Amino acid sequence: MTATVSETRQAFDEAPVVLRLDNIRKSFGDAHVLNGISFDIHQHEVVALLGPSGSGKSTLMKCVNLLEQVDDGQIWLNGTDITDPRADQDAIRARIGVVFQQFNLFPHMSVIRNVTLAARKVHHWSKDRAEARALELLDRIGMRAKAGAYPDQLSGGQQQRVAIARALMTNPELLLLDEITSALDPMLVGEVLDMVSELKEQGTTILMATHEMSFAHDAADRIVLLRRGVIAENGTPREVMDESRNPETREFFSHFRS
């Protein structure tokens, strides 16, 4: 297994590190899912996490979000070791925005309540402040008219956009997007990806696991390719997707070039 770590791009090296993964390991029984993953994400950087099914993408995302406990190694979020069991896990989760493959909106709450929930209950914003911010976000994604609607009344793409708004509500330090277009039909993928591009323009720091290769190629600043629980490639989309000499990497991306 060759772990070709290419040089990261100059522009982001200057920016502060938002997320640092240091030798992350995670097993489920005999299955060693993550075997020592280390990389940094700098401020305003968009990193795409790629890899075949079972390569450990989802597990890694869950570890970063503290939905899974790491077996070894450390994760730092803007200088806080979030793997330290003494840290306030709820407070850390509140600093990271997460969007899931299946949207996971709360079906018993209207759109506006979904979006304002964390601001009201976790960050203790006033109702007026939370609703003003939520309406501004919904306006930006063209969903203001649907503020009173319930998730079941929305299309998959609309639900996912609301889920992104919910994750962005309190300006998280890092946004995790876990295969957010995988459950959408092709017609609706575009509207969600457009929204991600817009977030990138605004300087949001993003780690996204995705199967949208062409989107990763165009939107990501850096590609981290996982293979059997280790980093196989780490570089710019050009370096990893177009210029890699590794036969397995070339094989992987060949499936997506048509």
Add this chain to the structure above:
Amino acid sequence: MSLPSPSPVAGAASVSDVELDRRAWRRKRQLRSVAISMLSTVVLALVVVVGLQMSPGWPHVKETFFSAEYFAKCFPEVLDGLWLNLRILIVAVIGVAILATLIALIRTSRNPVMFPLRVIAAVYTTVMRGIPMIVLLYLIGFGIPGLGLFGRIDPAILGTIAIVLGYAAYVAEVLRAGFNDVHPSQRASARSLGLTAGQTTWLVVIPQALRKVTPALMNDFISMQKDVGLISVLGAVDAVRAAQIEVASSYNFTPYVVASLLFILMSVPFILLSDWYSERLRRREQSGGVV
């Protein structure tokens, strides 16, 4: 595609002959089913009425159970007793809601620290669901005063405690099914927003679980409504006990019929509510289908 109502929405002129034929056929079928159901109802009613009239003891039974005179005489006392049942019911519902939620939360928790509590809760629900309600009433109603710790306690209060303890076990199991039915991704999603475990349970899991099990809870509620009549065995003068007192002095059973009638009347609004809610759920989940 709505089956029973042949409503020409886009204007009758645009409907094809095939559709007109289908509608005529459906109308005919519908008329036939209505006719069959009416006929069978009439036949059944006739069988019952004739059967009763033909039985040699009917005049006697009629006088013993359905006497208008005793009906009028005992009605005020029994109604008075029902007021006690209603008050007990209200208190018991609140008690059951709190206790059952606690038990269900304990039983669905996965925290290792809760293990002893989980065992206790499992034993509790098993024992309480197995024990006949009347035995539980005797145990609490005569056992607790027998301990001699608290002085005299109103049998209505002891009866309420027994009802709460018994029904909480049933309701806890219904709620547990509801909690387990809320997909784990909902919990993950709430926790990833920074909500605490408690907030997640209160704001996300419980509201969704309740929605799923409302019909089952309504059923338990209706069954509880009549079981509050069982506290009469402890001597509290509720509707059933009031009827019993009347019966004891006359040997006419009409007061029991009065009590039953009042219990039925009390449950009707909730049965209608429950049916309406179940129907609404069914329609929402079965959008568009005709089967």
